[in-house]
Amino acid sequence: MELRHLRYFVAVAEELSFRKASQRLHVSRPALSKQIKDLEDEIAVKLLDRDTVSVSLTKAGEIFLEDAQKLLSDAESAIERANEAQSGHRGKLRIGSVGIIATDFLPKTLKIFHQKYPGVEVEFVEMLPAEQLHALALGKIDIGFAYGNEVQNMPSLRSLCVIHxxxxxxxxxxxxxxxxxEVTLKDLxxxxxxxxGGDGKSSHREAICQIYTAEGTKPTKHRKIEGFxxxxxxxxxxxxISLLPHVLDLANQDIVIVPLVSNHxxxxxxxxxxxxRNSASHHVKHFVQLLEERVLVSSNVA
Incomplete structure (x- = not known):
């Protein structure tokens, strides 16, 4: 039994006329009659009482009509949802969470994304930035965030600078x-x-080490902290203390960020x-486009 059989039966059952049903479906009356007969033979149930002048539903046909209408409706909805998913208007977008540092651009981008694509569910996956590149490779997230400049040299990835x-x-x-x-490293x-970052790779720790190494020194005391x-x-x-970017607004945490002076x-x-780079997801493309627009607005304001 195919969906075509159901569509033909529903048309005849709703019109109670092979002539009107054939006109509605744009098929010949003999072809329509044969399809209905094939359907009844396949399910071994008589669905219609018909003679030369009239058509009526049997009791079994009335029950079958309700279920057939629901099946056709579900099939149409499934096709519609599939098309929406393919075009990026439905589905799920998984984003690696980076916490407070993204408050300048991410909430506003998400708001616009939801307005444009309300059928797409956004899920934030809690993980450290150092874990996100690996998660991208495994397909656990669709968009991640990374610090430093090394991502520009990774041929499998595309990137957009969202914070400088x-x-x-x-x-x-x-x-x-x-x-x-202002302060210098000697003051610290x-x-x-x-x-x-813990014992694994930490872009924050690497950035701090590079700053100290360029100055020809190293911190006297340091501690690794697992979470931001x-x-x-x-x-x-x-x-x-720590070295953090000025873009972070930590005033409500009773923290200030003092300018650091360095000659090297x-x-x-x-x-x-x-x-x-090879992502074909329209969800990713749509979200990245909004991020690009947000970055452009921010740079123009600056």
Missing amino acids: SIFGVAVSRQHPLAERK RWETLFCL DSMVTLIAADQG SNLDFHMWAVWQ
């Missing part, structure tokens, strides 16, 4: 350095320096949206 900022020194508002207009030599929220809490409690270090901070 400068590293400064994050200290609690009560810290003696908080009122300074007795401080406990927090680096984001934990690090912010420790800084606010005056347990240590590259203090630039970049964050990139990254996705698979």
